[in-house]
Amino acid sequence: MVESRKIAIFIICVLSVSGSCSRLNKCNDMPVPAVSFNVYPRGIDYDLRTIGGYKIFTSQGYAGIIVYHYMENEFLAFDLACPNDYQQGCKVEYNSSTLLLECKCCGTTFSIFDGFPRNNVDIYPCPLHKYNALLPYDDILNITN
Numbered sequence: 001m002v003e004s005r006k007i008a009i010f011i012i013c014v015l016s017v018s019g020s021c022s023r024l025n026k027c028n029d030m031p032v033p034a035v036s037f038n039v040y041p042r043g044i045d046y047d048l049r050t051i052g053g054y055k056i057f058t059s060q061g062y063a064g065i066i067v068y069h070y071m072e073n074e075f076l077a078f079d080l081a082c083p084n085d086y087q088q089g090c091k092v093e094y095n096s097s098t099l100l101l102e103c104k105c106c107g108t109t110f111s112i113f114d115g116f117p118r119n120n121v122d123i124y125p126c127p128l129h130k131y132n133a134l135l136p137y138d139d140i141l142n143i144t145n
Contacts, residue, residue, distance in 0.1 A: 006064065008144040030086050032079065035061055035131055039141040041069065048075070048141070053138035054094060054112075055079070060143070063091045065131060066101070067143060068112050077143050078115045083126035085106055092128065101128065 007035040037060055041048035047055040048069045058064040063081035082103035088104060090105035100109040108120045115128035123127045132144045 002093075013076040024056070026060060027083060029081075030062060030081060030083055032062055032129055034145060036142070036144045038077075039067055039143060040139060040142055052096075054096070055069075056094070056142075061131070062086065062129070063089075065143065066094055066112075067133060067141070070113065073135050075135065075141055076112065076115075077131040077133040078110075078112075079129040079131070081129070082106060083128060084109065084124040 037057070039045045039048065039055070039057075045055050047053050048067060051069050051071060053069045054066055056064055057065050060080040061081070063079060063086065066078055066080060068076045078101070078128050080091045080101075082092050082105060084090070085103060085105040088105060090103050092101035092103050092110060094112065096107075099112045101112060102109045106120065106124060108124045109118045110116060110128050111118055115126065115130050117124055121133060132142070134142045134144070
């Protein structure tokens with residue numbers, strides 16, 4: 001009897017974990033094109049010169065890419081496609097006063113610092129797609145997959 005109870009608890013635990021994992025696996029459904037481009041924070045991409053500066057590259061990624069100057073020599077890059085409604089063409093918009101990216105379709109807001117949702121997490125747990133933003137040289141920033 002004790003052994004069958006342990007087995008039942010184990011099965012319930014496995015099912016609950018696999019259910020939540022399958023929901024999170026949906027986060028990887030969005031097709032992401034190959035991305036590799038350079039940004040020049042000290043040159044033509046002047047908006048990125050100061051911490052808190054940002055620039056949107058509309059012709060990159062799935063629905064455009066926002067590049068954000070996070071800290072000294074550290075940048076963040078996220079796709080503007082909403083991971084919840086990308087198939088309907090929904091994009092997030094950046095609000096520099098709240099530091100959030102908001103989808104007008106589903107109402108989810110995402111942090112510019114990590115791309116994770118700040119509301120509707122139980123319904124929409126998926127973060128924005130994050131790109132690598134590397135600064136190998138003082139004046140050239142590489143954005144890649």
